[in-house]
Amino acid sequence: MEFLGNLTPALQALIATLFTWGVTALGSAGVFLAKDVNRSVLDGTLGFSSGVMIAASYWSLLAPSIEMSRELNLIEWIPAVTGFLLGGLCLYIIDKTLPHLHMDLPTKDAEGIKTTWKRTTLLVLAITLHNIPEGLAVGVAFGASALGLPSASLPSAIALAIGIGLQNFPEGLAVSMPLRREGLSPFKSFWYGQLSGMVEPVAGVIGASVVTIAKPILPYALAFAAGAMIYVVVEELIPEAQEAGDTDLPTIGAMIGFAIMMLLDVALG
Numbered sequence: 001m002e003f004l005g006n007l008t009p010a011l012q013a014l015i016a017t018l019f020t021w022g023v024t025a026l027g028s029a030g031v032f033l034a035k036d037v038n039r040s041v042l043d044g045t046l047g048f049s050s051g052v053m054i055a056a057s058y059w060s061l062l063a064p065s066i067e068m069s070r071e072l073n074l075i076e077w078i079p080a081v082t083g084f085l086l087g088g089l090c091l092y093i094i095d096k097t098l099p100h101l102h103m104d105l106p107t108k109d110a111e112g113i114k115t116t117w118k119r120t121t122l123l124v125l126a127i128t129l130h131n132i133p134e135g136l137a138v139g140v141a142f143g144a145s146a147l148g149l150p151s152a153s154l155p156s157a158i159a160l161a162i163g164i165g166l167q168n169f170p171e172g173l174a175v176s177m178p179l180r181r182e183g184l185s186p187f188k189s190f191w192y193g194q195l196s197g198m199v200e201p202v203a204g205v206i207g208a209s210v211v212t213i214a215k216p217i218l219p220y221a222l223a224f225a226a227g228a229m230i231y232v233v234v235e236e237l238i239p240e241a242q243e244a245g246d247t248d249l250p251t252i253g254a255m256i257g258f259a260i261m262m263l264l265d266v267a268l269g
Contacts, residue, residue, distance in 0.1 A: 008146075009142045009143045009145070009146040009208040009209070009211075009212050010139075010143075010205050010208045010209050010212070012142040012145075012146075012154075012157070012208065013138060013139040013142040013143065013204040013205055013207065013208035014201055014204060014205050016138050016142060016157070016158070016161035016204065017135050017138050017139065017161070017200040017201040017203070017204035017205070018201055019161060019165055020134065020135070020138065020161060020164050020165040020168050020197065020200050021168075021194070021197040021198060021200050021201055022165075023165040023166070023168040023169050023172070024131070024168040024169070024171060024172040024193070024194055024196065024197030024200075025172060025190075025193070025194035025197065026169060026172065027168065027169035027170060027171060027172025027173040027174075027176070027193070028172035028173065028175065028176040028189070028190045028193025028194045029172075029176075029190055030172075030173045030176065030177065031176045031177060031179075031180045031186045031189040031190050031193070032186050032190065035180050035181070036177060036180070036181060037173060037177050039244050040244075040246060040249050042170070042173070042174060042177070043241045043242070043244060043246055043249050043250050043253075044241075044249040044250060044252065044253040045169075045170030045173065045174070045253060046170060046174060046237055046240055046241035046250060046253070047237075047238075047241045047249060047250030047251060047252065047253025047254040047257065048167060048170060048253035048254065048256055048257035049167035049168075049170055049171060049237055049253075049257060050233045050237045050238050050241065050250070050253075050254045050257065051253065051254035051255060051256060051257025051258035051259070051260075051261065052163050052164070052166060052167040052257040052258070052260065052261045053134070053164075053167065053229045053230075053232065053233050053237070053257075054229075054230065054233055054254070054257075054258055055163070055257070055258040055259075055260075055261035055262045055265070056137065056160055056163050056164065056229065056261050056265070057225075057226040057227075057229045057230050057233075058226070059261065059262055059265040059266070060137070060141060060156060060157075060159070060160040060163075060261075060265050061137060061140075061141070061222045061223065061225050061226035061229075062080055062084065062222070062223055062226045064144065064152055064156070064222055065079055065080045065083065065218075065219040065220075065222040065223040065226070066079075066080050066219075067150075068144070068152065068218055068219045068222070069219045071150065072216070072218075072219065074219065079219035079220045079223055080219065080223045081223070082220060082223070083219065083220035083221065083222065083223025083224040083226070083227065084223045084224070084226055084227035084230075085227060086220075086224055086227065087133070087223065087224035087225060087226060087227025087228035087229075087230075087231065088227040088228065088230065088231040089227075090224070090227075090228060091129075091132075091133065091227075091228045091231040091232060091235075092231065094129065094132070095111065095112070095129065095231075095235065096111070096112060097112055097113055098112045098113075098125060098129060099111070099112040099113055099114070099115040099117055099122055099125060100112055100122050100123075100125040100126040100128075100129055101119065101122035101123050101125075101126055102126050102236070102240055103123065103126070103174065103175075103178040103240065107119045107122065110122050119182065120179055120182060120184065120192060123175060123178055123179060123182075123192075124175055124179075124192045124193075124195060124196050125196075126175070126236070127171055127172075127174060127175040127193075127196040128195075128196045128199055129232070129236070130171060130232050130236060130237070131168075131171070131196060131197055131199050131200045131203075132199055132200075132203050132228070133203075133225055133228030133229045133231075133232060134164045134168070134200055134203075134229065135199060135200030135201065135202065135203030135204040135207070136203040136204070136206070136207040136224075136225045136228065137160065137164070137207070137225035137226070137228075137229060138157070138160055138161050138164055138200070138204045138207070139203060139204035139205060139206060139207025139208040139209075139211075140207040140208065140210075140211050140218075140221045140222055140224075140225050141156065141157035141160045141161075141222075142154075142157045142204075142208045143207060143208035143209070143210070143211035143212045143218070143221075144157070144211060144218055144221075144222065145157045146212060147211075147212070147215055147218065152218075155268045156265060156268065158268060159264040159265045159267075159268035160264075160265070162264055162268075163260070163261040163264050163265070166260065167257060168197060171196075171197075172193050172194065172196070172197065173193075174240075175192065175193045175196050176189045176190055176192065176193030176194075177189070179192055179193065207221065207225070238250070238254075241253070241254075
């Protein structure tokens with residue numbers, strides 16, 4: 001903790017998002033142990049990821065955004081509502097623009113702009129889309145902790161990074177296993193799986209740098225990251241987790257994920 005406290009917010013965010021990227025790679029490494037994973041297990045872990053992201057959106061992002069608005073003498077709900085909706089709108093635009101493909105779907109059902117990219121590339125981009133708001137959220141949290149506001153603290157930012165890291169494990173697995181089933185070698189499946197997490201350090205450093213320079217936008221930035229994450233959960237993760245028809249395991253996973261992220265934020269933050 002003391003070591004991180006002596007670094008700039010951008011470096012803090014870089015270290016934290018390198019950790020979350022590393023957990024993505026760890027999940028992707030599952031292809032070296034098995035060629036496939038039980039669908040029920042995958043659905044439960046995707047539900048877990050959803051729960052973590054929902055909890056992080058409120059406890060680590062929206063609640064601090066509202067409190068910061070109060071501290072900055074702003075109308076409390078305006079930054080939270082505005083930022084939240086803008087975050088969702090931004091992800092909507094990316095979702096409709098960036099070519100990507102969800103697991104177990106035929107290539108013809110790829111979303112975004114029509115392209116001739118390979119199926120493997122489209123599968124990787126689907127998970128990459130998830131990681132943009134996650135990296136941004138971690139970066140904004142570390143940037144906020146450096147501004148001396150009571151509502152943002154370094155332990156809270158660390159708790160968020162740990163929570164995002166935990167849910168990145170199944171995300172890494174969710175992209176590498178379908179690639180392995182597509183016939184790619186274990187190494188190539190692992191490589192593309194961990195590659196999907198590379199966007200997190202980039203988004204994290206950008207998020208931390210922007211809010212450090214422009215303090216007035218901080219409440220908006222926190223809510224923006226929350227809106228982006230909720231969009232991903234509702235539009236991508238929950239439908240994928242329940243696609244096979246079993247709603248029990250994804251729901252239980254979501255409850256556990258939410259509880260763990262809430263515990264981390266309250267206990268550490």
